[in-house]
Amino acid sequence: MTVTIDGTGSRFVDEALFVADPAGGWALRGSRCDSCGTVSFPAQQSCPKCTGSAVSEIALPTRGTLWAYTIQGFPPKTPYLNADERPFRPYAVGYVNLGDEILVESRLIADDVDSLEVGDALQLVLEPIRTGDDGAVYTFAFAPSTGPETEVTS
Numbered sequence: 037m038t039v040t041i042d043g044t045g046s047r048f049v050d051e052a053l054f055v056a057d058p059a060g061g062w063a064l065r066g067s068r069c070d071s072c073g074t075v076s077f078p079a080q081q082s083c084p085k086c087t088g089s090a091v092s093e094i095a096l097p098t099r100g101t102l103w104a105y106t107i108q109g110f111p112p113k114t115p116y117l118n119a120d121e122r123p124f125r126p127y128a129v130g131y132v133n134l135g136d137e138i139l140v141e142s143r144l145i146a147d148d149v150d151s152l153e154v155g156d157a158l159q160l161v162l163e164p165i166r167t168g169d170d171g172a173v174y175t176f177a178f179a180p181s182t183g184p185e186t187e188v189t190s
C-alpha cells in the first residue's frame with residue numbers, strides 16, 4: 037500500500053515510520069509498552085526494556101528540543117541521491133528530545149547549521165529526499181520551530 041500524502045503520488049520513504057497526527061498532519065509512529073510505559077521509535081512489536089509483548093501504537097509529539105547534534109561535513113558514499121540536483125552541503129544530524137525520555141535521531145534542517153544550539157525548539161517536518169515524475173519521496177527531519185500554530189504538512 038502506498039500512502040499518497042499530497043494527491044500527486046508522493047509518498048513516504050517508509051510508511052511504517054509515520055502515523056496521522058490526531059492534531060492534523062503527520063507524526064512519527066512510535067510504540068508505548070502497556071506494562072512499563074517505555075516508548076520506542078520506530079514502533080516495536082515488543083518492549084526493548086521489559087520484553088513485554090503488549091505494546092500500543094502512538095503518535096509521537098511533533099515538537100521537541102535539540103538534545104545533541106553534530107555537523108556532517110563530507111558527502112555520503114555513493115549512491116548519493118540527487119547529487120546533480122542538490123550539490124552536497126554540510127548538514128546537521130542529532131537527537132531530538134520529544135519528552136517522556138524519547139530521543140529521536142534525525143537530520144536537522146537549518147538555513148545555517150552553525151546557528152543550531154542544544155536546547156533549540158524544533159518541530160517535525162517532511163523532507164523530500166527524491167523527486168520524480170511520479171511524485172516525491174519524503175522522510176522526516178526536524179527544523180527550528182516557527183511558532184505554536186504551525187502544523188506538520190507536506
Ligand SMILES: [Zn+2]
Pocket residue numbers: 069070071072073074083084085086087088
Ligand atoms: Zn516494557
